Amino acid sequence: MLDPLAPDRVALAEIALRIDADGTIAERAEAGSAAYAALSADAHALHLDPADLLLPGLTDLHIHAPQWPQRGAALDRPLAQWLAAHTFPLEQRYADLAYAESVYGELVPALLAQGTTTALYFATLHEPASLALARTCLAHGQRGFVGLVAMDHPELCPPQYRHPDAAAAIAATRRFIDAVRALPGNAAGLVQPVITPRFIPACTDALLAGLARLAAETGVRVQTHASESDWEHAHVLARCGCTDTEALDRFGLLRRHAVLAHGNFLDVQDLARIAAREAAVAHCPISNAFFADSVLPVRALLDRGVNCGLGTDIAGGFSPSIFENARAAVLSARMLASGTDPGRAPAARGAGAAMRLAFTEALWLATRGGAQALGLSTGQLAPGTPFDAIELSGRGPVLRLDGPAEAVAQRIVCHASAAEIGRVWVAGTCVKA
Ligand code: GUN
Numbered sequence: 001m002l003d004p005l006a007p008d009r010v011a012l013a014e015i016a017l018r019i020d021a022d023g024t025i026a027e028r029a030e031a032g033s034a035a036y037a038a039l040s041a042d043a044h045a046l047h048l049d050p051a052d053l054l055l056p057g058l059t060d061l062h063i064h065a066p067q068w069p070q071r072g073a074a075l076d077r078p079l080a081q082w083l084a085a086h087t088f089p090l091e092q093r094y095a096d097l098a099y100a101e102s103v104y105g106e107l108v109p110a111l112l113a114q115g116t117t118t119a120l121y122f123a124t125l126h127e128p129a130s131l132a133l134a135r136t137c138l139a140h141g142q143r144g145f146v147g148l149v150a151m152d153h154p155e156l157c158p159p160q161y162r163h164p165d166a167a168a169a170i171a172a173t174r175r176f177i178d179a180v181r182a183l184p185g186n187a188a189g190l191v192q193p194v195i196t197p198r199f200i201p202a203c204t205d206a207l208l209a210g211l212a213r214l215a216a217e218t219g220v221r222v223q224t225h226a227s228e229s230d231w232e233h234a235h236v237l238a239r240c241g242c243t244d245t246e247a248l249d250r251f252g253l254l255r256r257h258a259v260l261a262h263g264n265f266l267d268v269q270d271l272a273r274i275a276a277r278e279a280a281v282a283h284c285p286i287s288n289a290f291f292a293d294s295v296l297p298v299r300a301l302l303d304r305g306v307n308c309g310l311g312t313d314i315a316g317g318f319s320p321s322i323f324e325n326a327r328a329a330v331l332s333a334r335m336l337a338s339g340t341d342p343g344r345a346p347a348a349r350g351a352g353a354a355m356r357l358a359f360t361e362a363l364w365l366a367t368r369g370g371a372q373a374l375g376l377s378t379g380q381l382a383p384g385t386p387f388d389a390i391e392l393s394g395r396g397p398v399l400r401l402d403g404p405a406e407a408v409a410q411r412i413v414c415h416a417s418a419a420e421i422g423r424v425w426v427a428g429t430c431v432k433a
């Protein structure tokens, strides 16, 4: 088993696990102990091939489920155009429930096959389609956090794809929260609703304030986009007279476990505010390379105690793999640190070596970081926590899993893909064989 215990520390241990009937890790025994010998002899205990290992499940902290058909397309357009010309028209199609069911029925198992045991989803404005996404997560056993998108601003949102006003969007969000909580088979809360103002430019002040009141009343988590690109950052500064983070805080949306996607233009005051509120940032390095006009200094966020995880941002990012996003996080941090202009002296070229992200840190973000951002105890293989895990094979031609823990962590970040993923468990249930 490889456990990313802290951003800078991974442990490699031969263990045996006993899982409770409710899917919780009841006992974890290290090789050599009497408990290990007893568990290893137990036919009901988990047995792995010696060349394979167990890793905590991956969390995708930012993904747009309806944009799945658009992955790898139109990435050459600027964000505002990409939204208006490609993304909003695609999302409108989810008025058709049958279309939604077919896309979501393909997406959720595809993510489980990538090792994503928990996903924080943006859906669309449509209540039946968004509820279908929640039902699909339940049917496939994925830990799903699903947001009905709220957007009502007449300037940014097209007339055919927006809520008629703030009151309508707030009422729809309230109905959606109740409907997800009441879904048959969801008594344990495997799937949870999320309050989802798309981003400040798409929402009126009345909507932002009303959703904050709803979050305070219901205790439901919040997600949104914040400080993503030059365009979006400048738009909010001009409209609100402050940064996205300060504006969200004034409205009451910067709550515990609120997830802000991207965050490339966060300043030091924003970071302090996010840390103080125990909110979080979803780092989406592939998407940021196309739409952000910047690189998130994720290392600086970790240094300042900001909760962080990784997001694919399908379809601003092209890859559904959190492993691939972990690779991109390491690579983009290296380029941020070193700079790219050979015309400058090396010492003056980049942000400095302190901005590098270690492979162990990237693996921690992919597992424990994302889970912690949501306030979950998963992302580690500890007694008393739900058994969300993936089996990685070291028997293929590319990925080797022997050696010291840090070397194994590096090889996983560099090489792991769906091809090496065997069984996947969520809350103790094997959801992919
Ligand atoms: N900002 C508002 N909506 C979106 C979206 O769908 N994708 C990205 N990358 N940024 C957004």
Ligand code: FE
Pocket (backbone or CB within 6 Å): 062, 064, 225, 261, 313, 316
């Ligand atoms: Fe996004």
